[in-house]
Amino acid sequence: MKRDDESGSKEEQELSQTDVDVCENPPTVTSCASVEFSGKKYRYSLIRSDSDVSNTAIVDLGGPGSSVLSGSFDLQGIVESNFDTSKTNVLFIDEPWVTEEIGQACDEKLSEFYSSIRESHSIEKPAIGMASECMIDGSVWSFDADSYPNVVSEVEKEEGISINGFLGFSFGSTRANYLSDWDFSWSVLVRPYPTGIQGAELIDMRAQQISDLAVGGQEAIESSDPVDVSERTLPVENFDYLSAELALPYVSEEFVNSYASQLADRNSPKLAAELSDSFWYRYGEESISPALLAYLGETCAAAEPWNLEGRGFDEFSHEAILADLHSICSSLEFSGGGDFEVSSEFSCVVASDDYLTSLEAVEKEIEFDGESVWITPEESSHSSQEGLDDCMNMIPGAR
Numbered sequence: 022m023k024r025d026d027e028s029g030s031k032e033e034q035e036l037s038q039t040d041v042d043v044c045e046n047p048p049t050v051t052s053c054a055s056v057e058f059s060g061k062k063y064r065y066s067l068i069r070s071d072s073d074v075s076n077t078a079i080v081d082l083g084g085p086g087s088s089v090l091s092g093s094f095d096l097q098g099i100v101e102s103n104f105d106t107s108k109t110n111v112l113f114i115d116e117p118w119v120t121e122e123i124g125q126a127c128d129e130k131l132s133e134f135y136s137s138i139r140e141s142h143s144i145e146k147p148a149i150g151m152a153s154e155c156m157i158d159g160s161v162w163s164f165d166a167d168s169y170p171n172v173v174s175e176v177e178k179e180e181g182i183s184i185n186g187f188l189g190f191s192f193g194s195t196r197a198n199y200l201s202d203w204d205f206s207w208s209v210l211v212r213p214y215p216t217g218i219q220g221a222e223l224i225d226m227r228a229q230q231i232s233d234l235a236v237g238g239q240e241a242i243e244s245s246d247p248v249d250v251s252e253r254t255l256p257v258e259n260f261d262y263l264s265a266e267l268a269l270p271y272v273s274e275e276f277v278n279s280y281a282s283q284l285a286d287r288n289s290p291k292l293a294a295e296l297s298d299s300f301w302y303r304y305g306e307e308s309i310s311p312a313l314l315a316y317l318g319e320t321c322a323a324a325e326p327w328n329l330e331g332r333g334f335d336e337f338s339h340e341a342i343l344a345d346l347h348s349i350c351s352s353l354e355f356s357g358g359g360d361f362e363v364s365s366e367f368s369c370v371v372a373s374d375d376y377l378t379s380l381e382a383v384e385k386e387i388e389f390d391g392e393s394v395w396i397t398p399e400e401s402s403h404s405s406q407e408g409l410d411d412c413m414n415m416i417p418g419a420r
Contacts, residue, residue, distance in 0.1 A: 220327030
């Protein structure tokens with residue numbers, strides 16, 4: 022991600038972006054094209070069918086804060102594993118933050134936001150101007166209920182296709198919700214985010230779901246002293262261990278089984294450092310990726326209202342870390358949020374209690390118009406795709 026020495030105005034940033042090839046800056050490792058909406062370019066990859074068909078499925082890999090076309094995901098492999106390429110095209114849309122310039126002022130506020138949370142462990146600590154300087158409550162870094170459906174419409178017109186299916190992972194449920202005006206032939210959600218859940222409930226749910234992994238005694242947690250780790254400018258503290266445990270839902274079940282106890286016993290500082298930095302999108306000496314802005318932009322909007330004021334959390338708790346992370350949400354104004362409303366002739370949901378979401382919350386919030394099937398896998402990792410094959414085999418025209 023390129024960083025300017027000077028922040029520039031919002032208008033200057035928007036004008037400069039229309040002159041660049043967003044498929045080259047930053048470069049992609051897959052086919053790439055772009056469309057424009059409201060003066061901003063959005064990039065996507067359309068993997069066309071072997072035959073001339075207009076039917077197209079959107080695959081949304083979740084996030085927010087993912088770089089879909091960067092090579093982090095095997096898009097061709099996802100298509101070949103889940104679709105009959107003689108019957109449908111498959112569309113991937115990259116998140117806006119990936120191609121957005123970040124000015125120096127916003128960059129500094131991001132670092133200050135992280136530093137203030139790390140030092141204070143308190144929800145009362147303000148976001149130090151990050152909200153206004155980085156323009157979080159808009160579609161600069163993330164999608165919203167206005168930009169996402171309009172980008173999809175522009176791609177349909179540009180490519181001469183018709184979106185009739187949706188495969189969404191995790192936060193993909195919220196992206197499907199943005200398309201509430203679409204009538205899908207089919208939709209599949211894998212480990213869906215419980216779109217419609219409110220902020221305080223979200224924090225309570227995430228802390229509860231991770232609690233089974235935090236098996237170390239409270240004495241071990243509170244007595245953990247800061248430890249220096251080579252090639253990291255910050256010592257590893259309890260803050261990092263708690264953050265690392267909150268990052269565990271995104272790794273494999275095998276990884277969790279092998280290393281969760283080491284984190285809980287506070288005896289693996291290098292691992293804690295790596296997972297903590299990934300949770301906070303931290304890199305280098307003090308830099309925070311604008312992926313965090315994308316995460317906050319969509320998550321704050323999706324889970325409003327937050328109502329976190331006055332809630333006290335123990336300093337040595339996952340609730341405290343989650344409250345700190347989302348402390349900015351209640352100060353922002355969004356048009357997002359609301360209940361899950363997706364129209365689909367046939368839907369299949371893969372959901373169970375995992376380390377990020379509870380089955381109870383998903384069943385409460387996710388409800389389709391039309392026929393739906395629910396599959397409950399055994400694996401506890403949020404990144405598991407167990408059950409996806411069963412869903413895709415039920416979809417007419419996908420395989």
